[in-house]
Amino acid sequence: MENKRVVVTGVGAVTPLANDLQSTWERLVNGESGIDKVTKFEEGQFPTDVAAEVKEFDPGSFMDPKDARKMDRFTQFAVASSLMAVKDANLTIDDSNADRIGVWIGSGIGGMETYEKQFRLYEKRGYRRVSPFFVPMMIPDMASGQVSITLGAKGVNSCTVTACASGANSIGDAFKVIQRGDADIMITGGAEAPITEMAFAGFSSARAMSTNPDPATASRPFDKDRDGFVMGEGSGILILESLESAKARGAHIYAEIVGYGSTGDAYHVTAPAPEGEGAVRAMKQALQDADLNPNEVTYLNAHGTSTEYNDKYETLAAKNVFGEHAHKLAISSTKSMTGHLLGAAGAVEAIFSVKAIEDSVIPPTINIKNLDPECDLDYVQNEARKQGVNAVMSNSLGFGGHNVALVFKKYK
Known part of the structure; x- marks a missing residue:
């Protein structure tokens, strides 16, 4: 059986540059940086004080605040990006196509923020104070799970966890799902919210992050004075679709994924x-x-x-x-x-x-x-x-x- 051609028909993103893709892209092309001094904890705790934080993100703009409180920040990013990507693709998900639309979203760490908060509660107050939503908020696959629930996508639902390759692996795996004919459309990408004290501690101990105190120049790939990466957070979601489906819908095609x-x-x-x-x-x-x-x-x-x-x-x-x-x-x-x-x-x-x-x-x-x-x-x-x-x-x-x-x- 011949493999199906697969195209990109929608995109959505929450990044340190902006809370939507178009603004992110414009700033990126202009060479602007989303890196600044870290605000999530006090400066001076770690060898580095810079991070690429998502700024002014309001989950209530994308979902019921009650639902948002049951999600870790990385899942909130994924849901927001997925809603924007589906809108960008002009895609309606209903009983006629839900079974043929899947979700595959990766995360390297998952709900680190949730884990830290709930562990501190446990230490101070005992297990009864730990949220009943602790486990489903923390596990990496919940971005994919919550996006499926929010959008009603009932096809293959999965999550690839391969550290910093998670988002790319997820896109590749979703591409192959469509190529072999197991779905017509996949909502795919990655989400991460790792800017927490324990994540900073771990990467600082491993001497992996830049200790350059200047946010403007801390991330400097290929420069001889580079000294480590700058931790960031956010989410990117693509709508992958079989060419037949995209043509039938009259969808805008950004590009074709081929390898x-x-x-x-x-x-x-x-x-x-x-x-x-x-x-x-x-x-x-x-x-x-x-x-x-x-x-x-x-x-x-x-x-x-x-x-x-x-x-x-x-x-x-x-x-x-x-x-x-x-x-x-x-x-x-x-x-x-x-x-x-x-x-x-x-x-x-x-x-x-x-x-x-x-x-x-x-x-x-x-x-x-x-x-x-x-x-x-x-x-x-x-x-x-x-x-x-x-x-x-x-x-x-x-x-x-x-x-x-x-x-x-x-x-x-």
Whole structure:
């Protein structure tokens, strides 16, 4: 049986740049940053005081405040982004199609904020004071579950948990559900709200986060003075749809998703495999799945975390996969502006990838002042570039050795 073609017909996002996709995209293209001083706890508790927080988010604008109180912040983000994506797709979900519409939303950590609050209550007041909603608020799959409930989508309902690759894996897995004919439409992406004291403590102890006190320059992928990632929060949701369904609805098509590669390093719990060996295999797998030659890719949305090994090894991986074309390939890390949204990063960056195709503009990597000599490719430094974009690869890598590459191309 021939695989179905799958297209993107709707997008929605809550990010540190804005609480909707259009404003987020405009600020991103303008090279603006959503990173600032952390406000969720007192400064000085940790080696770093900067974060990419979602600002002025009101869950009551998207859902009943009573329902919102039974959701962790990451789930609220997912529900809000999904409602915006469904509206953007002009999609009505009812008895005629609900069984053929699924949800697949990933989260790397889930309800960390809920866990911390409820554990403190337990320590002070005992188990009777712990919320009966504690477990369903905390577990990572509840973003997908609550979106399904809110929208009435009754098809496959799942959640991929692969650390910082969760959102990208979820999109790839949802793509395959439609491609093989198990659903017509999938609501998919990632959500994360990890800016809590314990998450900061853990990543600080691991020396993974930037200790640069200046929010404007803390996230600086590919710069020789980079010193770690900046933690972010938010959600990105895409509506993936079979081409037949999209045509039948007369839906707007942003782009076509054509390739998915997913591999494991089998190397180390936090460090990437030397020279990005696992990423290389995922990228090659995605190109093969897409039936594209490396020189047909216009833009690489890099994982680009602003950590020492990621940026160096991802550069080596690009050279391995794209050969001479790597030096002609436009590459950027949008984490320089959004921070690292962990399990939501790949989803938000997938949206940026399809927007790059639609608008013929490649967002920049800001904060590159002194390029690392070992990072010697074209990182679209500091200013967006107007350029026709035929195909985009978006990379996501995660603790545990997870490597994901997604490929989108202009719909024809």
